[in-house]
Amino acid sequence: MKSSNAPRRLVALIGSMVVVLCSAACSVGSLGTGEQADGDTTITYLVFNEPSTVKAANALIAAFEKDNPAIKVKLDTMPTGSDGDNVVKTRLSTGEMSDVFSYNSGSLLQAIRPDEYLVSLSDQSWVKDLDKSYLPAVSTAKGLYGAPTGGTTPGGVVYNKAVYAKLGLKIPKTWDQFRANNLLIKKSGIATPVEQTFGDAWTAQLVILADFANIAAVAPQWAADYTANKAHNVDQPALGSWQHLRQLHDDGLLNKDFASATYDKGVEALATGKAANYPMLAGVIDAVRQNHPQYLKDIGMFAMPTATGTDSHLTLFLPSGYYIPKTSTGAKLDAAKKLVAFTQTAKGCELLIQSGSYGPFVNRLCQVPADAPAAIKELQTYVAAGNTGPALESVSPIKGPDLPQLAVEVGSGIRTADSGAKLYDQNVLQQAQQLGLPGW
Amino acid sequence: MRSHSHIVRGLVALAVSTIVFLVPFAFIVLTASKTSADASRFEFSWPGDFVLLQNIAEVFKVRDFVIVRAFINSTTLTVSSVAVMVVLAAMMGYVVQRRTGLFTSAARMLVLAALIVPSAVVPTIWVLQALGLYKQMLGMILIEVTGGLPFCVLLCSAFVATIPRELDEAAALDGAGPLRVFFRVILPLLKPVVVTMVVVQSVAVFNDFTGPLYFLPGEENATVQATLFNFQSQTLSQWNLLFADILLITVPPLVLYLFFNRQIVEGMVNGAVKG
Numbered sequence: 001m002k003s004s005n006a007p008r009r010l011v012a013l014i015g016s017m018v019v020v021l022c023s024a025a026c027s028v029g030s031l032g033t034g035e036q037a038d039g040d041t042t043i044t045y046l047v048f049n050e051p052s053t054v055k056a057a058n059a060l061i062a063a064f065e066k067d068n069p070a071i072k073v074k075l076d077t078m079p080t081g082s083d084g085d086n087v088v089k090t091r092l093s094t095g096e097m098s099d100v101f102s103y104n105s106g107s108l109l110q111a112i113r114p115d116e117y118l119v120s121l122s123d124q125s126w127v128k129d130l131d132k133s134y135l136p137a138v139s140t141a142k143g144l145y146g147a148p149t150g151g152t153t154p155g156g157v158v159y160n161k162a163v164y165a166k167l168g169l170k171i172p173k174t175w176d177q178f179r180a181n182n183l184l185i186k187k188s189g190i191a192t193p194v195e196q197t198f199g200d201a202w203t204a205q206l207v208i209l210a211d212f213a214n215i216a217a218v219a220p221q222w223a224a225d226y227t228a229n230k231a232h233n234v235d236q237p238a239l240g241s242w243q244h245l246r247q248l249h250d251d252g253l254l255n256k257d258f259a260s261a262t263y264d265k266g267v268e269a270l271a272t273g274k275a276a277n278y279p280m281l282a283g284v285i286d287a288v289r290q291n292h293p294q295y296l297k298d299i300g301m302f303a304m305p306t307a308t309g310t311d312s313h314l315t316l317f318l319p320s321g322y323y324i325p326k327t328s329t330g331a332k333l334d335a336a337k338k339l340v341a342f343t344q345t346a347k348g349c350e351l352l353i354q355s356g357s358y359g360p361f362v363n364r365l366c367q368v369p370a371d372a373p374a375a376i377k378e379l380q381t382y383v384a385a386g387n388t389g390p391a392l393e394s395v396s397p398i399k400g401p402d403l404p405q406l407a408v409e410v411g412s413g414i415r416t417a418d419s420g421a422k423l424y425d426q427n428v429l430q431q432a433q434q435l436g437l438p439g440w
Numbered sequence: 441m442r443s444h445s446h447i448v449r450g451l452v453a454l455a456v457s458t459i460v461f462l463v464p465f466a467f468i469v470l471t472a473s474k475t476s477a478d479a480s481r482f483e484f485s486w487p488g489d490f491v492l493l494q495n496i497a498e499v500f501k502v503r504d505f506v507i508v509r510a511f512i513n514s515t516t517l518t519v520s521s522v523a524v525m526v527v528l529a530a531m532m533g534y535v536v537q538r539r540t541g542l543f544t545s546a547a548r549m550l551v552l553a554a555l556i557v558p559s560a561v562v563p564t565i566w567v568l569q570a571l572g573l574y575k576q577m578l579g580m581i582l583i584e585v586t587g588g589l590p591f592c593v594l595l596c597s598a599f600v601a602t603i604p605r606e607l608d609e610a611a612a613l614d615g616a617g618p619l620r621v622f623f624r625v626i627l628p629l630l631k632p633v634v635v636t637m638v639v640v641q642s643v644a645v646f647n648d649f650t651g652p653l654y655f656l657p658g659e660e661n662a663t664v665q666a667t668l669f670n671f672q673s674q675t676l677s678q679w680n681l682l683f684a685d686i687l688l689i690t691v692p693p694l695v696l697y698l699f700f701n702r703q704i705v706e707g708m709v710n711g712a713v714k715g
Contacts, residue, residue: 051671051673051676077659096657180498283675290678
């Protein structure tokens with residue numbers, strides 16, 4: 001008796017589990033969606049799932065819904081990096097994209113074929129408020145597709161003011177001054193002259209990427225020539241950036257653990273004064289503010305010193321854009337356009353600043369707030385003097401995917417600058433051919 | 441002498457399993473207990489301020505308690521898809537092994553093909569859209585079932601081969617129909633392999649990140665793996681919260697294992713000997 005009961009019980013158990021859970025499963029998807037009143041339009045809004053971005057997006061939605069009671073906005077998120085790229089491409093090609101979504105501007109935007117999938121926003125009234133430098137990053141020959149999501153991210157050298165003060169060093173403008181400073185710091189032995197963190201390979205690119213405004217300052221046509229296959233990394237002035245990266249290693253200026261250190265280690269070394277300089281994005285300032293707030297006052301930042309002139313120029317990584325896919329139509333399209341326009345108003349800017357953004361911005365209605373960290377205010381001198389320029393990836397659609405790895409090799413002294421630049425040119429060639437650019 | 445070498449071997453095994461399993465877990469717990477500044481150093485050290493509870497509270501509060509919804513979704517997805525998968529795989533494995541013929545060899549080929557040919561994301565979404573199952577939990581369950589089924593069918597049919605055919609025949613002689621033979625004679629004997637399938641597939645489905653990312657988008661459909669991305673970005677990550685989240689996600693399977701470890705170990709061991 002007992003043995004014949006057991007299997008029946010097992011079957012009953014599994015069977016009821018399947019039935020109950022399947023029915024539960026079908027309804028759980030709708031958990032948390034609110035009731036919707038008649039006549040309201042609900043649009044979805046997709047952003048990257050970084051904590052600060054989500055916080056800002058929620059504040060934006062609250063303010064927007066207050067101004068437009070007939071529109072409901074539903075927030076959706078996606079991961080950053082290559083997973084995010086795939087999500088965007090998948091959802092665009094299956095017609096399931098959110099009504100408004102944010103995504104990188106510049107070369108990554110070109111890779112999602114804006115002419116085919118996105119609604120042109122050239123006729124919107126806020127376009128006239130945008131900085132001229134931003135327009136190419138969100139445009140194709142056929143139209144303008146995006147509105148800036150926030151401030152630019154400056155790239156350059158983040159430095160420790162306490163170390164500079166102790167040795168009486170001046171902010172370098174040229175590469176020679178920078179090198180002389182570093183050799184002095186090395187001689188004094190109080191700090192590592194230059195921090196590098198190749199444990200996170202992307203950090204190795206900054207010496208090259210943040211030098212671009214300097215190159216563009218002496219060769220304004222360089223980006224266009226590069227896109228047209230007329231200028232290359234193996235020739236000056238671009239080769240200079242690769243040589244600098246190699247020289248930092250050959251001069252023995254790097255921290256001992258440069259090959260394995262991670263970004264967060266680099267931030268700590270710089271904040272505590274163990275390192276004097278860190279070629280990096282201004283995002284370091286946020287990381288110091290979160291993890292080492294007592295040292296925030298010691299952090300400063302300057303543009304990548306130049307080897308091609310006498311005055312260095314600050315490279316600005318342009319903000320992502322808000323885009324509207326062609327699959328939003330009718331009332332949803334109008335609501336989506338309203339939401340995008342709202343982000344470009346003075347109020348939208350105020351909300352951005354409240355959620356921790358500080359620019360510099362590319363919308364003229366938006367100014368750097370008075371309480372921005374000192375390092376950001378320091379960079380205002382470049383902005384005021386007009387000594388800024390967009391990063392190469394914002395003005396040219398080609399960026400080879402192997403740059404981080406090649407930069408690590410050159411920066412670790414494994415490969416010469418010439419060889420690294422040459423391999424990168426080959427990588428760029430493949431990228432350009434994939435994009436089908438003329439002249440390759 | 442002999443017992444001496446046994447002790448040494450035992451100690452070595454103990455030391456290895458400590459290093460392989462306990463040290464990483466200790467690292468997770470320690471990092472989850474640190475402040476964000478301490479956690480960003482990635483050191484294997486005792487936290488300066490022990491803030492585990494605050495971190496866990498913070499993780500729960502992120503995005504309107506999205507993690508609670510994620511746990512409900514992940515549990516539903518895992519339990520339903522594994523239950524369906526196991527029942528279907530046991531039935532199919534039995535039939536494919538017992539009946540030989542054109543139809544079953546074709547089915548065998550299809551099972552193999554499903555193991556070999558990778559599924560593509562965009563066409564799968566087209567199919568889901570056509571069926572009205574895109575962004576639906578049911579659609580995701582079907583995808584997970586399809587993904588795990590071939591492996592389970594192979595496992596089952598190999599196991600059924602070890603069950604003597606005479607058992608089926610005896611039951612049939614006693615007047616049992618095919619369904620009865622399967623449910624009352626064969627399925628109970630499959631218990632070891634069922635346990636193996638449940639363990640392997642539960643882990644696989646619970647840990648699946650890319651599946652829900654592409655086929656089940658939407659904030660209300662979040663799964664636990666997706667919540668891990670709430671705490672990382674390129675230049676600013678909250679490692680302490682990330683590890684607290686990992687800890688929260690690791691604990692439920694661990695608790696289940698503590699309760700069911702006798703059955704799991706027994707099933708795995710039985711399966712290993714017989715299959």
